[in-house]
Amino acid sequence: MRAENTQPVDRTMDIETLMRALLRDVLGLSQDRVDAFDLDTPLFGALPELDSMAVAGLLTEMEDRFAILIEDDDIDGETFETFGTLLAFAEAKAGN
Template identity: 40%
Template sequence: MDVDDRTLESVKVTIVKTLGIEDRAATLNALTPLFGSMPELDSFAVVELVTTLEEQFGFEIDGNEITGEIFETVGSLTEFVSKKKASQ
């Protein structure tokens, strides 16, 4: 997994704020499981998280890009964000 620390921290902050899990913010790292492991991350929260990431990082995510692999861990989501940023 190739992610930079700044992007990882930004993605973690976005996840925490979007899901309202401030009480668990310190426990998140690149290996933290997301979809299916975090009850707050349901399909509606995925849409909200995607929208927030698009606004925060200034890119658009096509619906067919959203897969379970992207939301497997904090690190996999960060890697996706890094790739989207690099392709701008």
């Protein structure tokens, strides 16, 4: 029997790629714009596209794309502060 590694080599990169696609799709941002995000890029309050309604849409899409369940008490003021805090939240919920 041949041993195969079916796990992605870098799961963090996969989540980061998915998060960039999610922000692009839900907020209507260009690929170039989301590709330029680094961990310190501010989100809520800095992106006009990211308002309270968009947050709800992002959370719903995160649940769908990452196959996770997000409870109301999982979210706090820091979750959408920067790209890095949002990515860390997604990684934690996805079990990384």
